[in-house]
Amino acid sequence: xxxxxxxxxxxxxxxxxxxxxxxxxxxxxxxxxxxxxxxxxxxxxxxxxxxxxxxxxxxxxxxxxxxxxxxxxxxxxxxxxxxxxxxxxxxxxxxxxxxxxxxxxxxxxxxxxxxxxxxxxxxxxxxxxxxxxxxxxxxxxxxxxxxxxxxxxxxxxxxxxxxxxxxxxxxxxxxxxxxxxxxxxxxxxxxx
Amino acid sequence: xxxxxxxxxxxxxxxxxxxxxxxxxxxxxxxxxxxxxxxxxxxxxxxxxxxxxxxxxxxxxxxxxxxxxxxxxxxxxxxxxxxxxxxxxxxxxxxxxxxxxxxxxxxxxxxxxxxxxxxxxxxxxxxxxxxxxxxxxxxxxxxxxxxxxxxxxxxxxxxxxxxxxxxxxxxxxxxxxxxxxxxxxxxxxxxxxxxxxxxxxxxxxxxxxxxxxxxxxxxxxxxxxxxxxxxxxxxxxxxxxxxxxxxxxxxxxxxxxxxxxxxxxxxxxxxxxxxxxxxxxxxxxxxxxxx
Numbered sequence: 001x002x003x004x005x006x007x008x009x010x011x012x013x014x015x016x017x018x019x020x021x022x023x024x025x026x027x028x029x030x031x032x033x034x035x036x037x038x039x040x041x042x043x044x045x046x047x048x049x050x051x052x053x054x055x056x057x058x059x060x061x062x063x064x065x066x067x068x069x070x071x072x073x074x075x076x077x078x079x080x081x082x083x084x085x086x087x088x089x090x091x092x093x094x095x096x097x098x099x100x101x102x103x104x105x106x107x108x109x110x111x112x113x114x115x116x117x118x119x120x121x122x123x124x125x126x127x128x129x130x131x132x133x134x135x136x137x138x139x140x141x142x143x144x145x146x147x148x149x150x151x152x153x154x155x156x157x158x159x160x161x162x163x164x165x166x167x168x169x170x171x172x173x174x175x176x177x178x179x180x181x182x183x184x185x186x187x188x189x190x191x192x
Numbered sequence: 193x194x195x196x197x198x199x200x201x202x203x204x205x206x207x208x209x210x211x212x213x214x215x216x217x218x219x220x221x222x223x224x225x226x227x228x229x230x231x232x233x234x235x236x237x238x239x240x241x242x243x244x245x246x247x248x249x250x251x252x253x254x255x256x257x258x259x260x261x262x263x264x265x266x267x268x269x270x271x272x273x274x275x276x277x278x279x280x281x282x283x284x285x286x287x288x289x290x291x292x293x294x295x296x297x298x299x300x301x302x303x304x305x306x307x308x309x310x311x312x313x314x315x316x317x318x319x320x321x322x323x324x325x326x327x328x329x330x331x332x333x334x335x336x337x338x339x340x341x342x343x344x345x346x347x348x349x350x351x352x353x354x355x356x357x358x359x360x361x362x363x364x365x366x367x368x369x370x371x372x373x374x375x376x377x378x379x380x381x382x383x384x385x386x387x388x389x390x391x392x393x394x395x396x397x398x399x400x401x402x403x404x405x406x407x408x409x410x411x412x413x414x415x416x417x418x419x420x421x422x423x424x425x426x427x428x429x430x431x432x433x434x435x436x437x438x439x440x441x442x443x444x445x446x447x448x449x450x451x452x453x454x455x456x457x458x459x460x461x462x463x464x465x466x467x468x469x470x471x472x473x474x475x476x477x478x479x480x481x482x483x
Contacts, residue, residue, distance in 0.1 A: 002208065002211070003211060005199045005201040005216065005241060006199065007197065026198065026242075029233075032194075048193040049193070049230035049233050049234055050226060053294070053296065056296050062270075063298070064297040065296065065297065067233070068225055068229045068230065068297075069300065069311060070200070070223065070229075072200055072202070072343035073246060081480050141381060145294060145380075146296050146297070
């Protein structure tokens with residue numbers, strides 16, 4: 001037969017911008033490969049059958065359940081975990097992603113077990129969203145509906161989504177170039 | 193909660209996939225894996241070999257013609273949901289895929305895979321039935337088209353032999369002067385439907401009801417299409433008694449009870465969802481019927 005049928009494979013992928021490699025049994029779930037083979041324990045494993053959303057990561061930019069993907073399937077792909085959400089600040093430190101900042105601001109976590117899945121899902125959802133216009137309730141429900149949290153009752157998580165959406169809308173506006181700021185306002189803001 | 197050991201192949205063509213499926217005893221096709229991997233992790237299934245289609249080029253295309261929409265085996269629910277051309281020819285596709293689980297599942301799960309999986313709680317099996325669709329199946333003896341009636345045998349069971357690959361599904365276009373709608377009741381947002389309904393209403397040139405068909409999710413063991421025309425036939429669309437069509441539907445279905453809902457409650461939901469979806473499908477049919 002020309003097609004190779006394997007029980008073990010070496011997988012090469014990019015995780016949070018860093019090229020990584022692991023030799024794994026083919027039945028290894030991506031969630032376990034990230035935690036056990038690559039030492040990235042930020043991705044949490046809850047139900048292991050796709051219901052809870054705690055293990056959500058981005059594969060080539062799109063949120064997927066890492067417990068419902070085999071490690072061998074991400075050969076050549078780019079994976080982002082919760083460890084990859086924060087950005088370098090250019091001074092040797094890191095700045096939190098606006099969604100992480102909003103979770104802290106709004107007390108959107110208690111035990112924190114489900115938090116990595118929420119953060120990754122919401123960050124990808126808000127980044128894909130057209131930032132113009134206030135986020136609707138429907139959008140918020142859709143963003144958090146696939147993740148289970150047993151502590152918070154979701155109220156503060158939804159608050160954090162709105163907070164992050166507003167923050168990201170403002171920074172998108174700034175990136176697009178300042179709208180007409182008057183000379184007066186600009187001078188006031190100069191010393192901040 | 194880890195899959196039992198298996199062997200793995202990721203062929204680069206459909207003939208290569210068929211070769212492995214024929215050579216390996218107890219082999220199973222893997223596409224999106226959003227239903228198969230939970231079954232493996234819960235040890236409800238333990239195939240000896242997984243044949244992963246994800247590296248086969250050319251299976252991820254949606255082809256739209258005036259006749260209908262052909263969906264390749266690797267098209268994700270999310271891809272079909274946002275495909276404008278597909279929605280114009282058969283609006284039921286986007287309406288139903290919006291009800292498939294959560295965005296993270298739709299990003300990975302495939303429409304054709306969920307049809308081949310034949311779960312009575314799956315949306316797209318019902319949509320295939322309601323639109324009168326078919327699948328194209330490749331096997332060592334060649335390619336053939338299997339209509340939906342010949343495809344579904346029982347829960348999680350199709351008529352297809354093990355050494356075969358469903359390469360695409362075809363959903364015929366929405367006929368002229370017709371409208372569709374789809375709705376579900378679920379315990380939690382994005383969860384499996386306790387009951388779901390898809391409907392098609394077709395009017396005649398005088399805007400009288402000519403045909404009404406419905407198909408349900410999580411009702412019965414395999415998808416079925418119910419003809420509800422008798423309840424409203426010939427009625428001017430604005431006066432049609434959609435509640436009567438809902439009442440007729442309740443007499444036609446044979447739901448089962450389970451932990452989430454009794455058979456009687458599902459029957460009630462069939463009536464409620466039928467009336468609700470028909471009202472909205474009729475509006476679309478009117479829009480698509482020249483005055």
